[in-house]
Amino acid sequence: MLNRRGLLQALVLAAVSSNTGRLMAETAASGKPHRRLPWRNWSGSQQCLPAARLAPASVEELQELLSTGTGVVRPVGAGHSFTPLVPTDGTIVSLSRLSGLVDHDPKTLQAKLWAGSRLGDLGQPLEEVGQALVNMPDIDEQALAGCLATATHGTGAGIGCMSTFIEGLQLIDARGQLHDCDRQQNTELFEAARVSLGVLGIITQVRLQNVAPYRLRRETVWREFDEILAIADSEADKHRNFEFYYVPFSGMGFTDAHDISDEPISSTEKIDGNEGARDLQLARDMLSWFPRLRELVLGSYMKTLSDEVTVENSWKNYASERNVRFNEMEYHLPRENGLPALREIRRELETRHPEVFFPIEVRYVQADDIWLSPFYQRDCCSIAVHRFFEEDYKPYFRAIEPIFRKYGGRPHWGKLNTLQQSDFRKLYPRWDDFAAVRRELDPQGRFLNPYLAGLFSATAGQS
């Protein structure tokens, strides 16, 4: 066992070294005193060599930066987006020094937060003032601004994406001018800015509608794939938060349901997930040549696994640390299309992609009215597929994306997709309204890197 793990670690180290060689050589050659560092996203799939990386310490500093500077400026959070929202050879601006709680209202249970706050850093201070986020994603490393810019979501058929919690926000446009907007003032900007990809300006503060602190009971149950499909819709309606995973080539998956509870904090035994990822990869390597045996072995064992229950304060019971990096594609489908699409995805995956070992993740999100929200005016079933970050994701994602699109999916703004401006204009009824607001706030396109220029430049359409 130890030998096997040692071998795996050696292989991983070797792979990392080979992948990073080129940029390391470039940067090493540039000399230590003035070394210009490349920027990469979380998975390493996006990279650039920016002229500057800045972290203003105040709104005034940020205004100065925007009003006096030239060239492209892109805001960066935690780098958790897989799409090329950040890369630029201009300036990358981090709001990491603008983080934390600004103020709060105990009557309305609203809190004003710096947009650079990490989600995982908000639970404790909010609890201390008698508040909690309505919902959270299953990763909490992201910056708040990044979550909101990309319509990041948790799961819950009766709960919207994170951006639906916004009651007001402050934004600095390309000329360095401050704009405040909420449901009553600057309503057009408010509708556009709640999900805005960082192309309207840099959002510095947001006022969120929260709830009183609550405790969640999270229950994980292993089930056969067909059973999951049979109960998924009713379970999604029954539980506050419900999601499920399907494990490729096993016939098995697990459901994960959260409900508010007043039970004492407790947890059943857990397994080391990071080691597990490596081991699943190894199982893939050993058995991908014989899918039926793979399913027999994996499925048989999973049927013996115990259910798992964790009771914890809400902000400690949504997210998991992800030390195993991956690339991801996620589409939000009309809810009624989710399960039929999943059946097709499984068929495609298990017919043509034995290389895949990451589970498929399925979540539910309530409809909203935000112009660029993928959940605009429709309840959704969100389906995500993953590949280990050191392996080529393109063949698998290229095969799955047509299924997502066939079923009317809209891609997560931060997750890999191949859609162009013309595709998005068809998917978003308010696309041109958003584009008009963008032109007004940033007529010179300072917030447009090449990817975003492709989505919003006038030459590519009317955006």
Next chain:
Amino acid sequence: MRFSRLLIFAASSAVLVLLHGCGEGPAAPAAAQAHSRTLQPQDKAIAAIYQRSCASCHTVAATGAPLTGDLPTWAPRMGKGMNTLVDNVVNGFGGMPPFGLCMDCDVAQFEALINFMATGE
């Protein structure tokens, strides 16, 4: 028999990665973890960066990151040379994402942070 047990272990633990991530690692070296949480860089600017970008992993044994001030763990890493360690931060290494959590740090700041975590001083 041995082969099937291996596969069974692989299946069970790997599936759980999306649920549990790194949250439940091997038994935490409690003393080293407690010690790491008592340490702060003397330089205020570096301390601020450390607090918002490094401490959340490097003071939690379960993350698998080398703990601040855990000299025996850091020694072989420092043996690779500072340039290699900075490259690992910039490019990401294992579970640590590129740039750690500091998108605006320069080389000198990364070096100061690494030195502090490796020595506790």
